[in-house]
Amino acid sequence: MPIRAVVWNENIHEQTNDIVRSIYPTGIHNAIADALNTDDAIEATTATLEEPDHGLTEDRLRQTDVLLWWGHKDHGAVSDEVVERVARRVWEGMGLIVLHSGHFSKPFKRLMGTPCALKWREAGERERLWVINPRHEIAKGLDDHFVLEHEEMYGEQFSVPEPLETVFISWFAGGEVFRSGMTWRRGAGNIFYFRPGHETYPTYHDVNVQTVLRNAVNWAYNPQAALTAIHDAPNVPVEQALEPIEERGEKLHQAGEAGYK
Amino acid sequence: MPIRAVVWNENIHEQTNDIVRSIYPTGIHNAIADALNTDDAIEATTATLEEPDHGLTEDRLRQTDVLLWWGHKDHGAVSDEVVERVARRVWEGMGLIVLHSGHFSKPFKRLMGTPCALKWREAGERERLWVINPRHEIAKGLDDHFVLEHEEMYGEQFSVPEPLETVFISWFAGGEVFRSGMTWRRGAGNIFYFRPGHETYPTYHDVNVQTVLRNAVNWAYNPQAALTAIHDAPNVPVEQALEPIEERGEKLHQAGEAGYK
């Protein structure tokens, strides 16, 4: 069975901005999904902000292996309930790939626990992405670097937690650098942030970018069953202790009582 | 100038439970603050849930170098506004030491971005804490292990992000293990989680536990100025680029415009 990827897109600028629409006539989400679907191991569909539940019902998420997230103009419009739903699924093992301006999306900030802020400049300048972790699954098939001739600049400090591994670092013509590809694990879920993707440039039509996205979906996919137990804080009764112990000392809780949350 | 530590305590069980009151007649917060104040480098005060703003006004936090957090029975009573205030100060450089049942406190969950769940058993069993990172500042003055004869058991999986470093791992008589001391950096702030401290046992009167707490305050303290810029995502105008670049391509934003959040 292929990996079930869902490409989520805010899908606002495609409807309100002629430039963006001309580059992505069917929306960024469909451009990305099309690129993913060239990989037989992936079956990508899409979801957008305007759908009920933003297209991310409990049911849909339960059947999602990897979620990709693109948002920019209206992060605040995403309901907190859906954000929490996404976070819970990540902890259970759903992969999450956060794209470009999604650094400020609610699900990403929720899972990082930091501001996720950065410097930026929209000048169509040259970005060169260096592979600093060659043979990482996400860098498969890439040369030691690749170039995007026109991109928005993002500059450090990027206020995220120290990653598990850094895969890409970007060089910008205007003088900045940026950790453009980083991985984290949160619960059973693999998270990847990938920097490029400003909507006024044809970044998601770039062959190297598409390679990274396909690799990332394969990397983020956790084939094991959902770790639904991660939400519990079970009491282990004394009589079920793995080693024989006797209850001693004073107690707050009665047997079988739930803990405080 | 000494390190300004604030020991925050929910302070509920001390008022409602005779056992807890008999062990900590002036409250867990005062027992801990007294232990910290034996170190000339530390000046510890206290704050509790029942105070206005839970004792953590903007002003107070601005003058706090390291915050210690003990809560258990009513995490939900802590206002979201104060939680956000604490998180922001941590990102700016305030140290945070989370104690025992504080694993489920709102500020800790906010900063970790994970469930922070675990197994537990209240049986007064023996806990042996092993120093797995000797000569870490937090383990200063300790032997290779120390024992708490009566403690609540916490068992893995403890669903937190992979730490920067692990300092302690606990062995429990009933057969479980637990990563009892872990460090993270979030923004400019150092975070330490320390497991022991169930309120029905005299844990905070233990000399080794007190040593760990004093060490942890010294370790968590960041003497540099608050990193208030961490909340910003500044635009860098083309004409101020560090390397001369020309604006190219299409744009969404006007010069000087704030980014979307």
Added chain:
Amino acid sequence: MPIRAVVWNENIHEQTNDIVRSIYPTGIHNAIADALNTDDAIEATTATLEEPDHGLTEDRLRQTDVLLWWGHKDHGAVSDEVVERVARRVWEGMGLIVLHSGHFSKPFKRLMGTPCALKWREAGERERLWVINPRHEIAKGLDDHFVLEHEEMYGEQFSVPEPLETVFISWFAGGEVFRSGMTWRRGAGNIFYFRPGHETYPTYHDVNVQTVLRNAVNWAYNPQAALTAIHDAPNVPVEQALEPIEERGEKLHQAGEAGYK
């Protein structure tokens, strides 16, 4: 094509000690290889100390995807040349799984850069391995813990570098704990250390241990081409710079000259 695993064994105690021989009549290496070969994705063969080049010629290593290493009595007998050969292949992408007393093997110490020391006791005591990273590929199919009724104790501090991820922590009946499963990446190679496996107990016949070993081989396998460029420190001539620059200032090196090593 299946993953080509090679199980390396010192193979001394099997020939000199009746107990060990009775448990592993064909040697620990064959017991492990047999367990691996029940996985269709793996094709395991063996190599031993006594063979020419210890069975690890350049050619053999070039055709090895994952190497497993068991040694105990005579680490010093392994030639430094073979150690260097193994290290180089790991950097190029060969997986390495180090077993039990292999913590003191030359290849492991070479790749860790630390003493890799620990406490130990040979008393056939109970070991309980806790999965602290559920849904990690190496823990696939395991419950939240498993028990080995008779094992040698290894206790912390285990002086290795902070790992990429910790998968298992062991509880011992005698009161110690140990990080029993840890991962590292060195160059393009994935490394896993797995604690159990004392030769006087039937550990490698244990079904959970065998599951871990099969999982670990699948995890450690890097399907990408060998990163042979990792040994080079190439000079990038000014005229081939990616951005046009002019040579300035004073120089030590002539164009095309190799760097100092």
Added chain:
Amino acid sequence: MPIRAVVWNENIHEQTNDIVRSIYPTGIHNAIADALNTDDAIEATTATLEEPDHGLTEDRLRQTDVLLWWGHKDHGAVSDEVVERVARRVWEGMGLIVLHSGHFSKPFKRLMGTPCALKWREAGERERLWVINPRHEIAKGLDDHFVLEHEEMYGEQFSVPEPLETVFISWFAGGEVFRSGMTWRRGAGNIFYFRPGHETYPTYHDVNVQTVLRNAVNWAYNPQAALTAIHDAPNVPVEQALEPIEERGEKLHQAGEAGYK
């Protein structure tokens, strides 16, 4: 008592190359030691390759808190015995700061366990070092970046283990990036690699570089007693087990016997 820093220098180019001599008339080691000694908390002395034991006797190292290492032309001339001595002291708690071309020095490669290779170009191009971890002790007093107008380029991949934390990332005019400041802990010792410092440019006279070096010495210093036990792998006899256990099963070792190494 101040931190006892020793600045080690190969000290070859200062004697053989007019350019280098003109920039560092008393040697790179003295330039650095002078810069360190402006900090009252540091007492810096020097050692060079040509001295007996390269100036690093057992006695000298025992009295060294932090060692700085600059070498380039003749790494191979450093005796393996001294390398091992340095590594052992790092594991015991001595700080180590490796400078520029020291990436290929024997002690650094010994402690990293990887090739430590990189790309390079000697063209006097502009390097801009970005602080990606503001408020890290090593970045104290710096702005968000600083520039070295003429430096040798080092480019990724830099084949070192994933660091504890990354402090600096460099941008180069010719189009490359490099992780210019990284930290690791090995045993009880703190290690910092700092990229700049090509001998034909006046890098060590730069005020920002000097600030980093002073900060790094203060950061790397471990005030606790030497962890000499890190070299041992002690047997814990059954009768001294912390929890009462009975010896069971078969044994290889006699009581009190040393383990195999």
